[in-house]
Amino acid sequence: MKDTDKHRGLRNQLVSLLKEKGIVDKNVLATIANIPRHFFLDSGFENFAYQDKAFPIGEEQTISQPYTVAFQTQLLELKKGQKVLEIGTGSGYQTAVLFALGAHVYSIERQNKLFKKTKKLLENLGIRPKHLSFGDGYKGLPDHAPFDSIIVTAGAPIIPQALMAQLKIGGRLVIPLGEDVQEMTVLIRKNETQFEKHEFGEFRFVPLLENKN
DSSP: OOOOHHHHHHHHHHHHHHHHTTOOOHHHHHHHHHSOGGGGSOGGGGGGTTSSOOEEEETTEEEOOHHHHHHHHHHHTOOTTOEEEEEOOTTSHHHHHHHHTTOEEEEEESOHHHHHHHHHHHHHTTOOOSEEEESOGGGOOGGGOOEEEEEEOSBBSSOOHHHHHTEEEEEEEEEEEOSSSEEEEEEEEOSSSOEEEEEEEEEOOOBOOSSOO
16 A cells, blocks of 8 residues: 555645635644545545545445544544544544544444454554454443543434443543434533533434444
8 A cells, every 4th residue: 555645635635625614623634634545445446535525345334524534533622642432443544533643542343344354454554543342332342431532433313321321521422313314413421410412513424233243
């Protein structure tokens, strides 16, 4: 896999587009500019990797469009060294973004073939999450909780109670909520029992499925 001047130029164009669409977090924009998105796509999609579009990655899953990745990441308000739980490792691109921002990443993928493929890819790229696992994202990772932030990269009909329980007080859960169309939702944990809810517009995600495997 090569990252060329052409790829870097296309990433800079993508970053300019993301700025126009309202992404303001400089760290997020710099990370998008640095990470070769084409590494996370099948070779047939390489020439399209820096379009602001989602693409299939197999197993009925997609790599989210760059704007969605940037938007969700911006909503996390990450600080270096924080523990982040990612529900839906997918292609590994969002994982790479979180890792590059200095997060300690814990990630779950429910599709076994995709999990194995992405685990190998991340290893080859020198991207080392704290923990990668194959399993049910609805359950989270209670053995590694609590987390400073949780990001869900699939559409969920409800907010899983397990994920709410695994969020630190003061932590942020970013989740697309809904069936066919999702409302990007942020929950901020105020104390043991109270959460503050904010909504940030409509998106479309593949569904978060429970106990599929």
